[in-house]
Amino acid sequence: MAAEITILILSLIIQPLLGGSQGLPRFNNNTDQESLLAFKSEISRDPLGVLGTWNPSTSFCNWTGVTCNVTKQRVTGINLENHGLVGIIAPHIGNLSFLNYLNLQNNSFLRNLPQEMGQLFRLRTLILGSNQIQGSIPSSLSLCTRLTLLDLSINRLQGTIPKELGSLSELQDVSLAQNFLAGPIPSSFVNLSSLTNLILMSNDLHGQIPEGLGRLPFLINLQVGLNSISGEIPPSLFNSSSLIALAMAGNRLTGTLPPDMFTTLTSLTTLYLGGNLLSGRIPPSLGNASNLVRVDLSNNSFSGRIPLLWNLPNIQILSLQMNSLVNMGNMDFITSLANSTQLQVFSVAENQLTGKLPSSIGNLSRQLSLLVMNNNFFEGSLPGEVSNLINLTLIAFERNSLSGSIPPSIGSLPNLQNIYLHQNKFSGKIPESLGNLTYLSEVHLSNNFLEGTIPATLGDCQRLQSLDLSVNLLNGTIPRDIFGIPSFGMILNLSFNSLSGFVPAEVGNLNMIQAIDVENNQLSGDIPVTIGDCSSLLYLNMPRNSFQGPIPNSLAKLKGIEYIDLSSNKLTGVIPTSLETLKFLQVLNLSRNQLSGEVPKAGIFRNSTGVSLSGNLKLCGGVPDLGLPKCNSPEKHPDDSKVKIILIALFASVAFIIISMLVLWYVRKKGSGVHEDNDDANSPERHPRYRHHDLKLATRNFSSEYLIGEGSFGSVYKGIFRDGSLAAIKVFKMGQHGASKSFLAECEALRNIRHRNLVKIISVCSAGDFKALILPFMPNGNLEQLLHPRSENCVVEKALDINLRLKIAQDVASALAYLHHDCETPVVHCDLKPSNVLLDGEMLAHVGDFGLARILLKNSAKAHLSSSIGLKGSLGYMAPEYGMGAGASTRGDVYSFGILILEMFTRKRPTDNLFTGDMDLQKWVSMHLPDNLLDIVDHELLQNEWQPAHSDGIARVLNIGLMCARKSPEERPTMREVSAMIENVKANLPE
Structure with missing residues (x-):
């Protein structure tokens, strides 16, 4: 108030003295017009022509977006929200001394905020979210003493939050989310006595939460998730009766929660504390927090029993998964939820829960959609009362010890889409009633003791996409009905x-199926010729049966096939030369059959490591590396004794080589604690071995100065070794729940893959509880830093033209196409996003971070697709079917790639504040294509060497992104198709 009075007095004294002076601002309506025109002059693009009315020929009070005081004709408000403006905020805006409302949200304003904004002492509302503003937050904003709303979210702001903002006593709403702000939350914020909403999520904030925040009398919404905040939660927050939402997920918070926490937080509706380091017991008072709607305490280290939850009438989401909770066989926590009639999601997966599931599970909310209880130690039967939960779309009880029959009453759940009951001890028959589930999409019943026949009624599930009944005791024939599901x-x-009998000829109707696996049954007869009509087939596994007759020529119609195993059968005749045409085939196993004749020499047959023909004693010819005898001409007959001698010598040589390799492997394994799980088969040099001590020296004992990145399960350091070589060292946080799985997943995914656009493992260091990957160092960072740099002086950003973006897109598409189509077993990345696209010194893109990767199909009977529980990926980039419980699939990666493409060319994150309600990035882009393309394209593409032909190229690549990001997985193209489309765009783009 004192600053306001001072400015008023000075203006009254100085204005009469200035008279007609042109050199200094005159705080009147002329000044307002001049300031608005100066503001307009800094706008480089106005795609909607909104500033066309800003013309001195008319009163500025009639200009679009301008509001005036009626009596004094002074500018009081500017609202230019969502107009696609590109430019900078001119410092002249500080001369609008009557301005109280400024909204420039969702444009492309650049550079720094002018310090002159501090002159707007009447300003009450400042909304600048969803722009590209850089630099730091001006401390001069603290002079806007009447400010009540400050929204600077989704920009590129960096530096610390000015402590001076703590003097704004009228400030009620603060949103600085999704920037690059660092440092602590200012302790001065405890002085914001009018504060109601403080939203700071998705920055790089660290330090502890100021103790006094919990004593702010009107604070209702505190969101500081997805930062690096550490320490314990201040006790005062647990005493704040005004708090409605408390979101702190994805930090490093430690300590325990007080027992009476929910007794004092009487207004709390939303509590997100997942992904921290919290421990101890879940407060018993949780059971009386009657206003709670959403609770997420997942992925912590909570232990002890789950409290009774009798009084949660409004709860909709309750996630306690990935902790160390126990129940000592007592299931009252399930029974106590009977009063929670609004419950939609309930998960206690990956804990240490034991005992038999009670029949009271059927008393849970009729609104329940997701029931997730996998990876525990439940035993006994699955209660038939689960059929009372009529809105269930997903049940996940896999990896427990449940036994008995699968209740037929499951077939009465009208909305059920996903059933995950694999890796239990279920016995009896598969219920015929599953055929009643018209929405059924995935059924996973593998690794049980199920017997009897496969119900023909499954053919009535016309939306079925995945059926896994492997590793059971099923018999009888394969019903023809299941081959009629489109x-x-x-x-x-x-x-x-x-299983016995023939494979029905109707198998050819499955023209969308990607994998067929019937290994180790008692099937017989010919391999159906119609299998060649399965045009989408990538994986065909039929070994260890009694198939006979010839290999059908129709297999050559499977143009995308990557894996064929027909070994250990009774196949006869010659190997069809048509198999040479399968250019994507990586593995062909025909061993242990009765094949004869000459082996083809082209295609897959040139690769002796990809072809297995052993045990077919009548084969001959082929490439020399196969080691087969030459085929004799009809006139000459070889001496049988010579053939036997050659075979004996050959087998002896092979045995000697195998034994030598085993001995060498054992000696190397015994002598070192460092394992090289990802040797480069194309390199003549062995990868270096690193000890824990070597890595400590290379990173100066893992100094923060060498830290270049951090994720949920690991930290990445720049390593400088004694010979001067550089590497990126990813150290896993083995104390973090899930880190061990992430380490193993990344090793498994990268062990046998080789591609120029994939990050390769140089070496692995595993010593006790210390696990680390040594990776190539990428001097140009990642795509996230290119698209959303923290500094306006970023050199790489200036080179981010259309050709470079297309090159990066092509690199990523090529990497995914390799993972999906060219690996021996398809790999699904599951977490594709800009920060996982790394750039080397030549700006070549490399896809990295395989911590969430899934091996889609393995070469063993124990292979299975991942369960759907747990979200696979990052918010905004994750395929929508994953949120509904679908398993990992290549189509999920395609969706993520589509979002990545749209972000690359619009520079809009999928989590932008613009995208609320039904509006998302895809809809926003499609609304502007093709006529208003320039309104959404990143403004930097419209500068420097822009040509009209570029519009066509960008429109085409955006349409590719939209195709990839379709809601339905079946409508998305494959990455092989996408890669070809992007290559075509590049070829037709001017240099």
């Missing part, structure tokens, strides 16, 4: 059972 597009896995 949506069958993922996997049919019937391996390791006792």
Whole structure:
């Protein structure tokens, strides 16, 4: 108030003295017009022509977006929200001394905020969210003493939050989310006595939460998630009766929660504390927090029993998964939820819960959609009362010890889409009633003791995409009915059972199926010729049966096939030369059959490591590396004794080589604690071995100065070794729940893959609880830093033209196409986003971070697709079907790639504040194509060497992104198709 009075007095004294002076601002309506025109002059693009009315020929009070005081004709408000403006905020705006409302949200304003904004002493509302503003937050904003709302979210602001903002006593709403702000939350914020909403999520804030925040009398919404905030939660926050939402997920918070926490937080509706380091017991008072709607305490280290939850009438989401909770066999926590009639999501997966599931599970909310209880130690039967939960779309009880029959009453759940009951001890027959589930999409019942026949009624599930019944005791024939499902597009896995009879010719109707696995059954007859009509087939696994007759020529119609195993059968005749045309085939196993004749020499047959022909004693010819005898001409007959001698010598040589390799492997394994799981088969040099001590020296004992990145399960350091070589060293946080799985997943995914656009493992260091990957150092950072740099002086950003973006897109597409189509077993990345696209010194893109990767299909009977529980990926980039419980699939990666493409060319994150309600990035882009393309394209692409032909190229690549990001997985193209489309765009773009 004192500053306001001072300015008023000075203006009254100085204005009469200035008279007609042109050199200094005159604080009147002329000044307002001049300031608005100066503001307009700094706008380089106005795609909607909104500033066309800003013309001195008319009163500025009639200009679009301008509001005036009626009596004094002074500018009091500017609202230019969502107009696609590009430019900078002119310092002249500080001369609008009557301005109280300024909204420039969702444009492309650049550079720094002018210090002159501090002159707007009447300003009450400042909304600048969803722009590209850089630099630091001006401390001069603290002079805007009447400010009540400050929104600077989703920009590129960096530096610390000015402590001076703590003097704004009228400030009620503060949103600085999704920037690059660092440092602590200012302790001066405890003085914001009018504060109601403080939203600071998705920055790089660290330090502890100021103790006094909990004593602010009107604070209702505190969101500081997805930062690096550490320490304990201040006790005062647990005493704040005004708090409605408390979101602190994804930090490093430690300590315990007080027992009476929910007794004092009487207004709390939303509590997000997942992904921290919290421990101890879940407060018993949780059971009386009657206003709670959403609770997420997942991925912490909570222990002890789950409290009774009798009084949560409004709860909709309750996630306690990935902790160390126990129940000592007592299931009252389930019974106590009977009063929670609004519950939609309930998860206690990956804990240490034991005992038998009670029949009271059927008394849970009729609104329940997701029931997730996998990876525990439940035993006994699955209660039939689960059928009372009529809105269930997903049930996940896999990896427990449940036994008995699968209740037939499950077939009465009208909305059920996903059933995950694999890796239990279920016995009896598969219920015929599953055929009643018209929305059923995935059924995973593998690794149980199920017997009897496969119900023909499954053919009535016309939306079925994945059926895995492997490793059971099933017998009888394969019902023809299941081959009439048009949506069958993922996997049919019937391996390791006792099925008999023929494979029906109707198998050819499955023209969308990606994988068929019938290994280790008692199937016989010819391999159906119609299998060549399965045009989408990538994986065909039929070994250890009694198939006979010739290999059908129709296999050559499977143009995208990558894996064929027909070994250990009774196949006869010659190997069809048509198999040479399968250019994507990586593995062909025909061993242990009765094949004869000459082996083809082209295509897959040139690769002796990809072809297995052993045990077919009548084969001959082929490439020399196969070691087969030459085919004799009809006139000459070889001496049988010579053939035997050659075979004996050959087998002896092979045995000697194998034994030598095993001895060498054992000696190397015994002698070192460092394992090289990812040797480069194309390199003549062995990868270096690193000890824990070597890595400490290279990173100066893992100094923060060498820290270049951090994720949920690991930290990445720049390493400088004694020989001067550089590397990126990813150290896993083994104390973090899930880190061990992430380490193993990344090793497994990267162990056998080789591609120029994938990050390769140089070496692995595993010593006790210390696990680290040594990776190539990428001097140009990652795509996230290119698109959303923290500094306006970023050199790489200036080179981010259309050709470079297309090159990066092509690199990423090529990497994914390799993972999906060219690996021996398809790999799904599951977490594609800009920060996981790394750039080397030549700006070549490399896809990295395989901590969430899934091996889609493995070469063993124990292979299975990942369960759907747990979200696979990052918010905004994750395929929508994952949120509904679908398993990992290549189509999920395609969706993520589509979002990545749209972000690359619009520079809009999918989590932008613009995208609320039904509006998302895809809809926003499609609304502007093709006529208003320039309104959404990143403004930097419209500068420097822009040509009209570029518009066509960008429109085409955006349409590719939209195709990839379709809501339905079946409508998305494959990455092989996407890669070809992007290559075509590049070829037709001017240099």
